[in-house]
């Protein structure tokens with residue numbers, strides 16, 4: 001297919017909306033009555049021009065990286081995934097190297113578009129727009145991080161782990177470019193989804209952050225609580241009550257015309273806490289608000305493009321459980337579903353459209369709980 005055909009293809013696919021989020025694993029659960037692999041995430045870079053305080057993969061970042069596995073092998077493995085609906089491309093900063101953009105990212109996006117599969121890139125969008133311009137014609141969702149109320153926040157948070165001081169002027173230039181690139185991507189027809197984390201820095205100014213995201217023209221604001229991953233484990237944690245208050249503040253002040261997507265929340269319809277259940281009820285009644293079930297290990301696997309190893313997420317402590325060099329992704333996914341860890345969180349309450357807690361969340365807040373003994377209270 002040529003570029004025109006690929007662009008036209010997007011127009012005939014159903015729009016991504018609060019009613020149509022193919023990344024949510026509840027869809028395949030409802031369709032097949034069990035988890036199915038419908039989503040593949042690929043880590044294409046361990047390089048990054050930033051060193052964020054909260055980065056989930058910060059301890060894997062390097063200054064130079066090895067060769068990648070052949071693109072043809074990756075595409076062959078994607079082609080074999082029978083029910084593939086989405087791909088995601090992540091890093092590091094996936095577009096850090098222009099060679100990776102040209103030789104891996106553009107062909108992967110073109111493959112996805114030609115098969116009618118939706119695509120997402122996770123990027124800080126602080127590099128020259130020429131990188132993103134090459135991707136925009138074939139890309140559905142550009143996922144960015146936005147946890148700031150001004151350039152000074154960005155300077156402080158974005159280089160917290162740099163190991164040397166970064167001049168304020170350099171950070172301000174990157175901040176301005178990020179905003180400019182976001183606007184250009186929105187104008188180019190890409191759905192820009194800005195993710196904010198609720199953490200010790202952001203929980204009491206999440207409304208202000210939301211306003212700036214709306215000012216940039218983003219079509220979606222994604223909100224996740226921050227959980228301690230290995231690189232960010234020294235950051236102060238906030239309580240579930242502070243998290244709940246922050247979400248309530250956001251719901252009270254948000255722009256109701258824009259899609260808000262919440263994910264990896266530590267609240268479930270089976271909770272003993274009536275206030276937490278009430279918040280979930282409010283979230284499901286609010287217009288343009290969705291709560292996405294966690295895709296990791298439910299409908300998605302992560303492939304490391306340097307080694308071919310397959311993980312349950314890009315940042316998990318769970319070791320690789322296979323390699324695309326010798327096995328099909330659907331077979332690896334079935335093997336993962338048999339893993340004790342997968343079984344520990346594979347509860348499902350159809351009435352609540354819930355398919356269980358995220359592994360990190362269970363570990364942090366519900367270590368002793370057997371979710372198979374619980375039921376949604378609606």
Ligand code: SF4
Pocket residue numbers: 268269270271347348349352354355356357371372374375376
């Ligand atoms: S699916 Fe699991 S986590 Fe969700 S409400 Fe039911 S028991 Fe709770």
